[in-house]
Amino acid sequence: MAFAIAQVIATPVRAAPESFADLADKVSPAVVNITTSTTVAASTGPQPIVPEGSPFEDFFRDFLDRNEDGQRPRRSQALGSGFVISEDGFIVTNNHVIAGADEILVEFYSGEELPAEVIGTDPNTDLALLKVESDVPLSFVPWGDSENARVGDWVMAMGNPLGQGFSVSSGIISARGRALSGSYDDYIQTDAAINRGNSGGPLFNMDGEVIGVNTAILSPNGGSIGIGFAMSSRVAEGVIQQLSEYGETRRGWLGVRIQDVTDDLAEGLGLDEARGALVTDVPEGPAADAGMQSGDVIIAFEGADIDDTRDLVRRVGNTEVGAVVRIVVFRNGETETLDVTLGRREDAERAVPASVNAEEPIEGEALGLSLSEMTDELRTQLGLPADAGGLVVTDVAGDSEAYEKGVRAGDVITEAGQQPVSAVSDIEDRIAEAKDAGRKSLLLLVRREGDPRFVALSLE
Incomplete structure (x- = not known):
């Protein structure tokens, strides 16, 4: 008879501290209370109108005089916390703690109070940096990893x-x-x-x-x-x-619009798994200058694999403005490496490139969609620029996969199978090509009010 012996793998466990008192004593001098004061404008509600000489004139005058204080600007206070990061008085707190404040008062553990000025804020991460002036070096705490x-x-x-x-x-x-x-x-x-x-x-x-x-x-x-x-x-x-x-943030800027890669998008793109950031648009900017294209999937940034759009945004934002970075993209079944010089996100201006225009309006149906080639009338109805191209979705079958995935009348399809489309026959050609290549779905680039996204629709 064979016996299986279970082996317990011992994992070292750090015991709970007996007390946090020593740690609290060590760091308390660097932790501060923050009080902010803000002037709130007076209420300007409607005032009663009383005809001169009215028997109620004196009554209303006395009433308004008694309530005059309620019409004056008042002070509002808010409370928060912070911590000192340098002996010369730099203090970290949340942006929402000090936003709109006229006065900021910092109270130390010793009871001393000092006024503070705002050095800079970042609403995107809700962080703010303050500065106080002290006659003596201040206790501070270090950053950890x-x-x-x-x-x-x-x-x-x-x-x-x-x-x-x-x-x-x-x-x-x-x-x-x-x-x-x-x-x-x-x-x-x-x-x-x-x-x-x-x-x-x-x-x-x-x-x-x-x-x-x-x-x-x-x-x-x-x-x-x-x-x-x-x-x-x-x-x-x-x-x-x-x-x-x-005094401000300077985040790296790549200059693309992106979306996450889902399983069906990965199949439509020919990726072996759903990963990376799918480029839906490349306006004028660093990525366009480096040759990046709509439909590229960014799979690596400076040697690090990209999991999704959030991962890419954080890595780009944390990279120095002006840095030349190596980006690996998946394009048409192959990988390609691009060298991109990052711009500054805060200075970026977004632009949407034009698509190819169609000359003769023709209507047709495909994949549960009723489609029309672009016309000046449709451009006017949809508020599109004069040179906008693509195919306009005029109707979507309620029981179609396209409807389930959010495609609606008024959307504009500018690409199918990662190629521009301007005629209904283009869609039909892309469907035939995808089937010949053994694809199970067709990738469409759909724009709504200028915002692009990719949608994969099944061909089966």
Whole structure:
């Protein structure tokens, strides 16, 4: 008789700290409370009109005099947190903590208060850099490497929750790489208690290094339920460095519109798996200058594989403006390497290139779509430029795959099978070519109000 012996693989586990007191004592002098004051304009509601000489004239005059204070500008205050990153007084917080503030007052753990000025802000990552002037060097905390942080690691948050003053909470890292709403999001999720007023405060690892900037919570009632988010130091440190050096961000810009590659798009493109960022448009800019084309799939950036559009946006944004980068694209079944000189995203102006125009309007049907070649009348109806081309979708069968994938009347198809189309016969030719090549789907480039996206429709 054979017996199977289960072998338990021992994994070293770091015990929970007996106390966070030593760590709190170490970093507290560098954590600050932030109070902002904003002037709120007076209410300008309608005023009663009373005829001169009316018996109610004196009554209304007295009433308005008594309520005059309510019509004057008033001061509104908000509370938040922050932390000192240099002995000469640079302080990090959230942009939403200080946005629109007329005055910013920073309170230190010792009780000392100093006014602060805004050096720079970045609404895209909700970060801001402040500066205070002090007669003595200030205690500060260093950045840590959030890339080394692991799910399950202990962390400690500090700040000014609900305006109650300096407070410490602890927990673990619940998840990494969370995205909330921005293109550059890279949030650490934690169950350490974070409440209103904690915004802008630091999230520490056990070495007293800042690995995140506490920014948001997920809560049905406004209080902590153990789902808090801190912008990772991987993102925050780079943004703060740029704000310190330039007073603004300077992100790399590639100059393309992109979408994620789904399984059906991958099949239509001839990719072995759904990965990379599919280029839907190449307006005038760095990518166009380097020869990138609509329909290319960006699969590598500076030697790193690209998983999806979010991955590409972050890598490009974190690259220095003016840098020459090597980008690998998948095009017509082969890979090609392009050298692209990145521009600056903040200065970029978007433009949409024209397509080929059709001369004789002809209507037809294909893939559940009713199509019409472009006419001046259709350009006017759809608000398109005078030189816009392609095929206009005039109707979509309700039971078609095209309808399920969001294609609607008024959309304009500019490419099929990664080739320009301007006549209904072009679509028919692309369908025949795809079937001859053994393709199961046809890739269409569909534009709606100028915004492009690729849609793969089944040929079976």
